[in-house]
Amino acid sequence: MANTTMQFKGKIKKREFEEKIIDVCGEDREISSRINVEEGKRMTLYYINGAHAGTWQSGGACIYSNETIESHIASKLRIQNLLAK
Structure with a gap:
């Protein structure tokens, strides 16, 4: 069975990954990245509109499906709205 949460x-x-994430997710979107170190392993996390969209680490990478990215964005906005109250 294919993993439908990843495109x-x-x-x-x-x-090449950075070019791909722009191609897949659209260059009109706010795309940012942040380096994270977990258990001594360095990875670069990519965000669209502040929500996690993909990860690159040591030559291996993944980009979530557009549906999953939109879900992450919606969740982030719901949290922001709750915190603003």
């Missing part, structure tokens, strides 16, 4: 998962150079 890309595989080996790719970091620069």
Whole structure:
């Protein structure tokens, strides 16, 4: 069974991954990245409108499906609205 939460998962150079995430998610969206270290392993997390969209680590990468990314954005907005009250 295919993993429907991912639209890309595989080996790719970091620069190629950054181009791919822009192509897949749209260059008109706010795309940012942040380096994170977990259990001594360095990874770059990518965000669209502040919500997690994909990860690159040591040549391996994944990009969530558009549906999952939109769900992450909606969840982030709900949390922001709750905190604003």
